[in-house]
Amino acid sequence: MAETERPTHPVSADDAWARTARDASGTTFFFDFDGVLSPITEDPESSRPVAGIPEVLDRLAGRVARVAIVSARPVTFLRTHFASLAHVDLFGLYGLEVWHEGQVVTKPAALSYEKPMERLAAAARAALQRPVEVEYKRLAVALHYRKDPARAAQVEKWALEQAEEHGLLIQRGRMVVELKPPVDQDKGMVITEGVRDAGCAWYFGDDMSDIKAFDALRAREAVDPAFFGMAVAVANNETGAEVSSAADLTLDSPTAVAKFLTAGLDRF
Numbered sequence: 001m002a003e004t005e006r007p008t009h010p011v012s013a014d015d016a017w018a019r020t021a022r023d024a025s026g027t028t029f030f031f032d033f034d035g036v037l038s039p040i041t042e043d044p045e046s047s048r049p050v051a052g053i054p055e056v057l058d059r060l061a062g063r064v065a066r067v068a069i070v071s072a073r074p075v076t077f078l079r080t081h082f083a084s085l086a087h088v089d090l091f092g093l094y095g096l097e098v099w100h101e102g103q104v105v106t107k108p109a110a111l112s113y114e115k116p117m118e119r120l121a122a123a124a125r126a127a128l129q130r131p132v133e134v135e136y137k138r139l140a141v142a143l144h145y146r147k148d149p150a151r152a153a154q155v156e157k158w159a160l161e162q163a164e165e166h167g168l169l170i171q172r173g174r175m176v177v178e179l180k181p182p183v184d185q186d187k188g189m190v191i192t193e194g195v196r197d198a199g200c201a202w203y204f205g206d207d208m209s210d211i212k213a214f215d216a217l218r219a220r221e222a223v224d225p226a227f228f229g230m231a232v233a234v235a236n237n238e239t240g241a242e243v244s245s246a247a248d249l250t251l252d253s254p255t256a257v258a259k260f261l262t263a264g265l266d267r268f
């Protein structure tokens with residue numbers, strides 16, 4: 001459950017777009033990737049941005065101060081889909097990585113976890129047979145049970161044991177348990193830093209880790225009443241209720257996100 005009160009705005013999407021239009025040069029748009037810009041797929045490797053997303057993000061980046069994707073995926077994965085968008089910033093692994101001046105820049109505190117995570121991924125493949133999917137993400141390992149939800153408890157137990165043995169953090173998501181380095185970094189921290197000079201910001205998310213990003217918008221509003229933060233959830237029947245209840249607005253799907261942005265861009 002939510003740890004803090006998260007008052008939502010008594011404003012409509014129309015009001016939010018009008019506010020954005022008035023301060024486009026002070027507005028940032030942040031997006032999660034899986035479940036927000038891309039529909040959920042059984043196989044993590046096969047997810048793709050929904051039709052129209054790259055084009056609309058590119059247009060948006062030409063109109064507002066900044067557009068950024070803040071994902072649990074590695075930056076190298078995000079680059080396979082968004083490398084052509086020169087003006088869209090990419091944060092990977094909850095902000096442990098950022099694409100900067102043509103290279104992946106990693107938080108120094110996480111660098112020593114590359115080899116341990118490679119070993120952990122190999123151990124996971126040996127311990128958790130298919131159809132559990134082991135996704136090695138350089139500095140994190142995600143254990144997916146979407147293809148066999150009945151294995152959730154087994155996956156969770158194995159992950160908890162490994163976290164305890166190796167001093168790692170656990171992040172739960174949509175039919176996934178992830179093992180991360182014990183480095184203080186989450187999406188909320190990326191947003192806190194990213195909105196420091198903004199007058200307005202939107203965040204689009206669908207998963208538990210996105211609630212911290214919503215919280216970062218609320219925290220900024222609390223210290224600066226002139227700041228306007230718009231938290232947008234993307235509906236789903238896994239984490240959807242909790243994410244929607246923390247959001248100002250809920251959209252139906254990644255396709256609805258593309259349409260919403262396209263229509264919003266016509267407002268300014």
Ligand SMILES: O=P(O)(O)OC[C@H]1O[C@H](O[C@H]2O[C@H](CO)[C@@H](O)[C@H](O)[C@H]2O)[C@H](O)[C@@H](O)[C@@H]1O
Nearest residue numbers: 033034040041042044047071072142146174176
């Ligand atoms: O922060 P995100 O960009 O939303 O990443 C969260 C996780 O997304 C991916 O897993 C999810 O999407 C997969 C593809 O649709 C799906 O198969 C899986 O069940 C979902 O949990 C990604 O593979 C994970 O590494 C991310 O943690």
